[in-house]
Amino acid sequence: METDTLSFAAIIAEWGKPADFARALGHDDGGDLARKWRRRDSIPQEWWPEVIDAARRDGKPVDAERLLRAQRNAVSRKAGADGGAASGQPVIDSPDPERPASGYDARSLDALENQARSVKAVFAQAGFVPVEPPTMQPADIFLNRSGEDIRQRTYVFEDPGGEEWCLRPDLTIPTCRMYLERDPSATTQARLCYNGPAYRYQPPGAGKPTEFLQAGVEHIGGSSTPEADAAIVTIAVEAVQSAGLTSFDITLGDLGLFSALVDKLDLPPSWRARLKRHIWRPAYFDEMLSQLTDAGQGGARSAAPATNATDTTNQALLAALDVMEPDRARDVVQDVLALAGISAVGGRTVAEISERFLEQAADAARAVLPRETADAIRAFLAISAPCTTAVDQLASVASRAGVSLDDELDAITRRVDLICAQGVPRNTITFDADFGRKEEYYTGFVFELRVEALGASRQVAGGGRYDGLLKSLGSPRNVAAVGCAIRTERLLAAVGLERQP
Structure with missing residues (x-):
């Protein structure tokens, strides 16, 4: 040393x-x-x-x-x-680099602009056309479609006319909105790219920037195949390499794989929906599994006796919701909330409040999650291994749970093979069953490029598949879509660290 x-x-x-x-x-x-x-x-x-x-x-x-x-x-x-200065890199004040609070000086701006030219050249070579979505976006677009973490960090404000707006916390949704404005029927294929700032609130002392740069691509209307997924990873790899980065690891995940497992387990439809809905909230998800499993000790739970008129009314409402079709029950709850003038509580949307009511109705009906099922889910999500062994581990857990995921695992293997065929070393790729982006619009394949030397800012690039997002934004049907974004300031810092003696 x-x-x-x-x-x-x-x-x-x-x-x-x-x-x-x-x-x-x-x-x-x-x-x-x-x-x-x-x-x-x-x-x-x-x-x-x-x-x-x-x-x-x-x-x-x-x-x-x-x-x-x-x-x-x-x-x-x-x-x-002068190790960093000699190569035109900005000063890096820590291995957790973010935008300086005081802004960038001329040398740093030049370095960022030179890097952006290299990255955008890779995008152009792959056939992606530049766009610049508006910085201000309708607030409800993000509050209803982004993950809980993003919602809590979105800058929301009201204009003089009473409309709610937000500063874009990422560029994927704004880019998709631009696509739909040009093609409301979503019948065309588009390859769009961007390079610009995004904004997210950070708690005091977090040491994170509220403004940061993203360069990325979105392939909308293509095919939902391992080949299309691998192509996006290849673009991300080529882009960071064009900026001079030579050493990084890749983490792959697949949110669709968890959904496939849940769909094949012997569970009521309402439980499948509940498990898939809360996979985005790890702490709550784990607590939910524990509570539901513990409820099975000694048989079904006994319903708590009503202690007053309000409790009796609540229990009656929950019992009524439990026997309704899910869509009808959801509409009833949302109508009740609208009549009461409730639009959000504690950062949760009306849709989320409605879902919680339906979950409480399921609890009141003494639904129980078998311990064996909960254990299988935990074991499945705990798998994080080199891609050379992860598929076998996933298949083993699924087999013990009495289900087969052969087709889904074949797709994962195919993706890895295609990525490695582009020169990515297989030993740099990890598959993590619990890995998923914080944005809830992702529906399947997800990935990140990581540079561990950057500490808490190790994610240099990431993205995935979001085949359901366009429909939620107004498309008449689901549209295959996949993309990635590069945190360019982190990329610049990572390249600077590599060039240090």
């Missing part, structure tokens, strides 16, 4: 707060310890084993070699080394 320090800034990004990191090491005086290490910007060598152990225990992607490299880069910059 070339130095005897680990960068405090490099490692603290994994835990978020100095005190949280110190507590992970089991120290009551976390604040004092963190402040001492922050002043030195290093962690004493005798603490290294505990640091690595805490990282493994907490699931943090921390390793000594990466942190030492980051520390060497920081020391080099402080000493006035």
Whole structure:
């Protein structure tokens, strides 16, 4: 090892707060310890084993070699080394790079513009046409179609005329809206690309930017095949390589695979819908599985007795909803909410509130999830392995659950083979059954390109398939669509790290 320090800034990004990191090491005086290490910007060598152990225990992607490299880069910059400047790269102040609060200087802007030219040349070569969707978008478009995480971080405001708008938190939905404005019937095929800013609120102290740059492509109206999926990954790989990035890992997932598993399990239709609906909310999903499984202990749950008139009314409503067809029950709840003047509660939309009512109705009807089924779901989602072994593990779990996913797993194998045929090393690809984008509009294949040296900002590019999004935006039918976006500021930082001595 070339130095005897680990960068405090490099490692603290994994835990978020100095005190949280110190507590992970089991120290009551976390604040004092963190402040001492922050002043030195290093962690004493005798603490290294505990640091690595805490990282493994907490699931943090921390390793000594990466942190030492980051520390060497920081020391080099402080000493006035010109490793990054010589190549035209902007100064990188931490391995968790984001847009500086003060904005970019001329050198950084030049570097970003040069990189953008390289990336856009790859897009053009693949036949994608540039577009620039409006920065301001109707708020309901995102509030009803994005994941919970995105909804909570979307800037929403009201114009003088009383209309609600938002700053685009990504460019996929705005690009799809542009497509539908040009072709409302969604009968044509389009290859569209973009390069511009997006906006997301960040809590104070999060250390994340509220404004960031995305360059990406959207292939709308093509075919929903492994070949089309692999082609998008290939474009992302070629784009980051054109910018000078040589080392990265790829994580693949498939949200459709989980849906296929649930559809083939011996479950009532309402339970299948509920499981698929909440796969986007991991904490709630796990809690739901536990509650439903525990409910099976000793048979069905006993309904709680009503204690007052309100409880009696609620139980009557839930019982009535449970015997209705799902669509009819959903309409009834939404009508009740509309009559009460309720449009949102706690950041949840009317549609989400309606779904929660239907879930409570199912609970009131003493629905029980078998423990064997819950265990199979957990085992399935826990699989994260190199692509060379992941398919066999997935097939084994499905077989033990009494179902076959042969066709779906063949599609995954086909995607991997096609990606590797473009020169991507197979040992850099991981399949993660629990991996899914935070945007709820993704319906199947998803992927990310990751550079671990960037810490919490390791995702440099990502995307996937969203065959249901266009219909939700007004298309008369589902439209095959797949795309990807590159976080160009992170890409620039990753290339800069690689060029450091």
